[in-house]
Amino acid sequence: MRIARPRDRAEPAASEITPRTVFLDRRRWLLAATAAVALPGPAQTARPGKLAPLAGAKSPVAGAVATDRPTSPADITGYNNYYEFGTDKGDPARHAGTLRPRPWSVTVEGEVHKPATFDLDTLLRLAPMEERIYRLRCVEGWSMVVPWVGYSLAELVRRVEPTGNARYVQFVTLADRAQMPALRSRVLDWPYVEALRLDEAMQPLALLAFGLYGEVLPNQNGAPVRVVVPWKYGFKSGKSIVAIRFVEQPPRTSWSSAAPDEYGFYANVNPHVDHPRWSQATERRIGEDGLFAKRRKTLLFNGYEAEVGQLYAGMDLKKYF
Ligand SMILES: Nc1nc2c(c(=O)[nH]1)N[C@H]1C(S)=C(S)[C@@H](COP(=O)(O)O)O[C@H]1N2
Numbered sequence: 001m002r003i004a005r006p007r008d009r010a011e012p013a014a015s016e017i018t019p020r021t022v023f024l025d026r027r028r029w030l031l032a033a034t035a036a037v038a039l040p041g042p043a044q045t046a047r048p049g050k051l052a053p054l055a056g057a058k059s060p061v062a063g064a065v066a067t068d069r070p071t072s073p074a075d076i077t078g079y080n081n082y083y084e085f086g087t088d089k090g091d092p093a094r095h096a097g098t099l100r101p102r103p104w105s106v107t108v109e110g111e112v113h114k115p116a117t118f119d120l121d122t123l124l125r126l127a128p129m130e131e132r133i134y135r136l137r138c139v140e141g142w143s144m145v146v147p148w149v150g151y152s153l154a155e156l157v158r159r160v161e162p163t164g165n166a167r168y169v170q171f172v173t174l175a176d177r178a179q180m181p182a183l184r185s186r187v188l189d190w191p192y193v194e195a196l197r198l199d200e201a202m203q204p205l206a207l208l209a210f211g212l213y214g215e216v217l218p219n220q221n222g223a224p225v226r227v228v229v230p231w232k233y234g235f236k237s238g239k240s241i242v243a244i245r246f247v248e249q250p251p252r253t254s255w256s257s258a259a260p261d262e263y264g265f266y267a268n269v270n271p272h273v274d275h276p277r278w279s280q281a282t283e284r285r286i287g288e289d290g291l292f293a294k295r296r297k298t299l300l301f302n303g304y305e306a307e308v309g310q311l312y313a314g315m316d317l318k319k320y321f
């Protein structure tokens with residue numbers, strides 16, 4: 001289990017030893033970030049720091065706690081896409097130890113009344129931390145359930161006060177060759193960039209995540225801060241964010257510029273719009289992949305239709321895929 005301290009390694013995850021309902025209930029906490037410290041350790045991942053829980057409170061955000069069984073910490077931190085560290089699923093866990101998640105800052109700029117550079121400690125205290133248990137569905141056809149720790153991206157958006165011209169929000173992620181050797185490969189045009197429409201970014205499910213399973217984010221999952229947009233394919237959820245830009249025109253996004261026929265700007269999870277090279281109707285849940293494990297049916301908007309469907313009312317989702 002890569003996020004555990006070395007001496008804890010033999011211990012099973014709480015999710016493995018506690019009945020699911022008790023486990024989920026126990027995790028419906030508000031979390032305070034004050035204790036978060038990520039020290040670079042001798043292992044390949046940053047040493048975990050706790051995001052301390054405040055007992056009792058539940059996330060007030062509709063849809064924030066999926067009832068599916070959370071994927072194991074070993075799978076969440078061992079099976080990753082983070083191409084800055086290589087393209088194999090095990091590469092991020094093996095190589096992301098060179099990422100330095102502190103010191104860190106995020107610059108917010110463009111069409112806002114209050115542009116600012118936030119250092120990590122300021123960001124950690126910007127709003128109360130919550131646990132959000134989200135399904136994550138990769139465009140490649142697999143999915144996980146992750147207990148993230150963070151707060152709604154809308155909290156940050158409101159504080160910088162977008163101008164009337166702000167219609168899109170672009171997320172720029174770290175691209176530093178000294179920390180990310182795989183940037184030498186030309187697999188994508190670095191830095192990895194993603195974007196949302198402003199109203200999508202304001203939807204309370206859109207998360208700024210700082211941790212998972214109650215600990216600061218492991219490097220391979222996008223330390224120290226990433227975006228998580230649970231109703232869209234995983235590639236929309238940029239890791240290790242360094243800048244957030246508010247703009248008027250649709251910004252460039254890495255995957256839709258690399259392969260515009262395969263990856264649209266919206267990238268909403270949609271079983272009715274196949275990838276040109278494979279079906280998107282079903283998915284494999286990581287951790288359930290025994291010999292006889294059935295693929296699951298992929299749900300429209302990854303199961304978050306009730307919460308986000310109205311954002312796309314009247315849009316042809318086959319055209320705006
Ligand atoms: N900077 C950056 N962010 C990224 C990626 C990446 O390669 N680089 N991969 C994306 C893809 S394709 C997916 S599926 C998710 C995977 O997140 P996870 O490894 O935490 O499950 O991260 C997304 N964010």
Ligand SMILES: [Mo]
Nearest residue numbers: 138139234235
């Ligand atoms: Mo993905």
